[in-house]
Amino acid sequence: MSERDRDANARAAAGATLRRSCRAVVVGVGTVGLHRALAFDDAGLDVVGYDVDESLVADYRRGRDGTETVGDDRLAASDCSFTADPACVADADVVTVSVPTGRGGDGRSLELVRDAAATVGEHLTAGTTVVLESTVHPGGVRGVFAPALERASGLDAGREFAVAHSPERLSPGGRTDVRTKLVGADDPAVARDVADLYGRVHDSVHVVDDPAVAAAAKCVENVYRDVTIALVNELAAALDALELDADAVLDAAATKWNVPRLDPGLVGGTCLPVDPELFAARAARAGAATPLVRTARAVNEAVPARVADEVVTALGERGDPGDSTVLLLGLAYKADVADLAGSRCVDVAERLADSGADVVGYDPLVSADRADRTLPFDVTEECSFRGVDAVAVLVGHEAFDSLTLADVAGATADPPAVVDVPRVFDRARAADHGVSYRCP
Ligand SMILES: NC(=O)C1=CN([C@@H]2O[C@H](COP(=O)(O)OP(=O)(O)OC[C@H]3O[C@@H](n4cnc5c(N)ncnc54)[C@H](O)[C@@H]3O)[C@@H](O)[C@H]2O)C=CC1
Numbered sequence: 001m002s003e004r005d006r007d008a009n010a011r012a013a014a015g016a017t018l019r020r021s022c023r024a025v026v027v028g029v030g031t032v033g034l035h036r037a038l039a040f041d042d043a044g045l046d047v048v049g050y051d052v053d054e055s056l057v058a059d060y061r062r063g064r065d066g067t068e069t070v071g072d073d074r075l076a077a078s079d080c081s082f083t084a085d086p087a088c089v090a091d092a093d094v095v096t097v098s099v100p101t102g103r104g105g106d107g108r109s110l111e112l113v114r115d116a117a118a119t120v121g122e123h124l125t126a127g128t129t130v131v132l133e134s135t136v137h138p139g140g141v142r143g144v145f146a147p148a149l150e151r152a153s154g155l156d157a158g159r160e161f162a163v164a165h166s167p168e169r170l171s172p173g174g175r176t177d178v179r180t181k182l183v184g185a186d187d188p189a190v191a192r193d194v195a196d197l198y199g200r201v202h203d204s205v206h207v208v209d210d211p212a213v214a215a216a217a218k219c220v221e222n223v224y225r226d227v228t229i230a231l232v233n234e235l236a237a238a239l240d241a242l243e244l245d246a247d248a249v250l251d252a253a254a255t256k257w258n259v260p261r262l263d264p265g266l267v268g269g270t271c272l273p274v275d276p277e278l279f280a281a282r283a284a285r286a287g288a289a290t291p292l293v294r295t296a297r298a299v300n301e302a303v304p305a306r307v308a309d310e311v312v313t314a315l316g317e318r319g320d321p322g323d324s325t326v327l328l329l330g331l332a333y334k335a336d337v338a339d340l341a342g343s344r345c346v347d348v349a350e351r352l353a354d355s356g357a358d359v360v361g362y363d364p365l366v367s368a369d370r371a372d373r374t375l376p377f378d379v380t381e382e383c384s385f386r387g388v389d390a391v392a393v394l395v396g397h398e399a400f401d402s403l404t405l406a407d408v409a410g411a412t413a414d415p416p417a418v419v420d421v422p423r424v425f426d427r428a429r430a431a432d433h434g435v436s437y438r439c440p
């Protein structure tokens with residue numbers, strides 16, 4: 001038996017512990033890591049969540065969900081333990097890493113991934129399986145993550161410890177019943193062990209024999225989504241110019257089985273604004289231009305300014321924007337979540353502030369306390385249209401479905417103007433209520 005086979009068997013034997021009760025350490029327990037820790041806990045693993053953010057760890061230890069994505073009850077009901085001490089890695093059978101991917105697309109974007117690998121490496125023991133769940137560009141595992149683990153541990157990736165890539169595909173507030181987990185590993189035995197592990201948590205696992213393929217698939221799916229949303233943003237603006245109801249047209253077009261129903265909107269979060277650039281920059285370094293990817297990004301990046309400019313135009317029709325107050329409805333980065341990370345409400349508010357307008361925000365899902373700590377403008381706990389000169393609806397939370405233009409107009413003799421990104425209001429009723437209504 002060759003030395004490599006013997007090592008593979010030894011590690012597979014070690015990896016076999018992944019199929020029984022094993023100790024999992026989740027490195028980076030933010031949105032993705034916390035979901036991962038709880039899912040592994042539900043599957044019967046002995047789970048430790050490690051994070052550098054000591055205040056977050058302290059929250060978790062008190063049974064408080066600092067990410068506001070799973071809820072205190074779910075957290076308190078779990079058997080996960082949490083620590084800010086990386087020494088916990090030494091006792092792990094499997095380590096998953098879910099630290100942030102930085103913006104920028106060049107080497108800077110994987111700095112945190114590299115740093116986390118170095119910390120894990122310092123405490124890594126032979127036979128451990130390390131799985132990167134963070135999003136990286138194709139080649140990021142072989143070129144950045146694994147070498148950082150080897151440098152810090154002095155161990156050989158592939159011979160003395162196992163490495164796999166399983167980019168997370170969680171979509172908070174989205175459908176979770178159809179999530180297939182990708183697993184990419186050079187070594188078939190490692191791929192099998194990691195697929196077995198995730199098979200205890202996910203409905204299905206798709207295995208590829210190269211971490212770069214898994215990384216590329218993750219980038220491609222987010223590029224695809226960014227491009228299609230950009231297309232809908234462009235089409236909706238054109239339909240508005242044609243004085244056609246964009247919602248009705250998009251609904252009708254989506255009756256064709258292969259036309260997805262997406263909505264025009266502010267494209268935020270920590271992934272769609274980041275991952276296309278991650279991929280495009282990597283492709284450019286290989287000599288491949290991706291003009292459509294970059295153009296789509298530019299189309300989506302332009303939406304916040306367009307929304308703010310529509311509001312300023314509406315304010316100008318009523319008086320001096322500098323003496324106006326604007327209410328932003330919906331502050332989270334997307335509908336029906338509480339997450340403010342990457343929310344484009346900040347871009348809209350900053351542009352409005354440049355025009356001199358006062359900005360106040362309201363979001364039924366975001367605590368005013370958390371918003372005050374995160375957002376650069378005042379946030380109110382109640383949805384009141386009294387004393388505002390314009391209302392900008394930024395995300396279409398289900399909680400807004402019950403709002404009507406009568407509510408907006410009812411508060412004052414001079415109804416505020418409305419700019420409605422998710423089109424929650426009925427445009428046809430605007431004139432009845434004397435409301436100046438626009439969709440950007
Ligand atoms: N948020 C989401 O919905 C999704 C995110 N992803 C990807 O998952 C990765 C993580 O994203 P999120 O969970 O949203 O980020 P996050 O910012 O919510 O959480 C990351 C956590 O990692 C911690 N951290 C940073 N450096 C560390 C280190 N060296 N050691 C230990 N902990 C460290 C931070 O303190 C933070 O708590 C990113 O690559 C992202 O692109 C993928 C799918 C969905």
Ligand SMILES: CC(=O)N[C@@H]1[C@@H](OP(=O)(O)OP(=O)(O)OC[C@H]2O[C@@H](n3ccc(=O)[nH]c3=O)[C@H](O)[C@@H]2O)O[C@H](C(=O)O)[C@@H](O)[C@@H]1O
Pocket residue numbers: 135168169170171172174221222225229261262263264265266267268269270271272333334335395
């Ligand atoms: C291909 C894909 O569906 N990727 C998902 C995406 O999740 P994310 O939480 O970013 O949500 P999303 O539904 O894509 O929305 C992103 C942004 O785009 C906006 N958005 C979304 C859909 C739409 O029709 N119109 C629109 O304007 C949202 O408001 C949000 O600001 O990115 C995640 C990630 O990689 O972080 C990924 O795990 C998720 O599966």
